[in-house]
Amino acid sequence: MTTPTQPEGFVVARVGKPHGLRGEVTVQTHTDDPEGRFVPGASFPTEPAACGPLVLRSVRVHQGIYLLGFEGHPDRTAAEALRGTRLLVTDEDDVDQDDDGWREEDLLGLEVVLVDGSRVGEVSALHLREVQDLLEVRLPDGREVLVPFVEEIVPEVDEEARRVVIDPPAGLLELGE
Numbered sequence: 001m002t003t004p005t006q007p008e009g010f011v012v013a014r015v016g017k018p019h020g021l022r023g024e025v026t027v028q029t030h031t032d033d034p035e036g037r038f039v040p041g042a043s044f045p046t047e048p049a050a051c052g053p054l055v056l057r058s059v060r061v062h063q064g065i066y067l068l069g070f071e072g073h074p075d076r077t078a079a080e081a082l083r084g085t086r087l088l089v090t091d092e093d094d095v096d097q098d099d100d101g102w103r104e105e106d107l108l109g110l111e112v113v114l115v116d117g118s119r120v121g122e123v124s125a126l127h128l129r130e131v132q133d134l135l136e137v138r139l140p141d142g143r144e145v146l147v148p149f150v151e152e153i154v155p156e157v158d159e160e161a162r163r164v165v166i167d168p169p170a171g172l173l174e175l176g177e
Contacts, residue, residue: 009045009090010103012037013066018079024058024067025079027087029128030104034066037089044087051085102126102133102149102157111163112137112147115155120173121145123164135164145173 013034016026031037038059046052058069073079104126112120112135124144125136133149147153147166156165 009088011047011086011105012044012089013068013087015068015082015085015087017083018076019062019067021076022069023073023075023079024060024069025082027066027068029066030126031089031128038066038068045090047086047088051082052087054082054085054087106159107135107157107164109162110157110159113163113165115165115167120166135166137166139173147172 010030012031013027013029016028018024019026038056040056040058042056043053044056046054054073055071056068057071057073058067060067069079070082073082107123107126110123112122114120119140121137121139123135124138126149127134127136127146134146135149135154137145137147139145147168153168153172154164154166158165
């Protein structure tokens with residue numbers, strides 16, 4: 001049973017830093033349809049639940065980044081209080097619409113292995129980008145590497161076995177050393 005303190009659903013965006021003085025925030029989108037989801041008047045349960053629900057007041061894109069304004073958050077100080085908040089979608093019809101993509105929460109913590117089975121690390125984030133998504137992989141030494149989330153490099157995601165198989169090009173895992 002869903003309670004107001006523990007919303008269920010999936011994350012469609014994560015609030016970043018404030019932008020400007022009018023209460024807008026940057027968001028990292030986690031949806032294939034931001035234009036359809038981010039419309040003024042839309043209401044989002046949040047994680048943590050105490051921050052929401054948030055009702056969208058304004059939407060605009062600036063240099064490829066979504067900037068959202070929420071009712072009741074008219075200035076930079078109020079916007080700063082939202083940093084790190086996750087916007088959720090709980091409607092079952094909306095959840096079914098996104099079944100063709102991966103959600104960050106489905107991938108977090110999955111073991112990452114090479115095609116020969118040797119361990120690489122674990123998934124620590126999913127970065128959605130216009131051109132291609134990126135898997136953030138935490139290596140055993142604590143470094144993070146970004147792996148393009150394309151079929152040629154990530155041929156298999158096995159949720160039941162809780163692992164992601166990658167076939168990276170030479171040097172990809174050494175970047176950032």
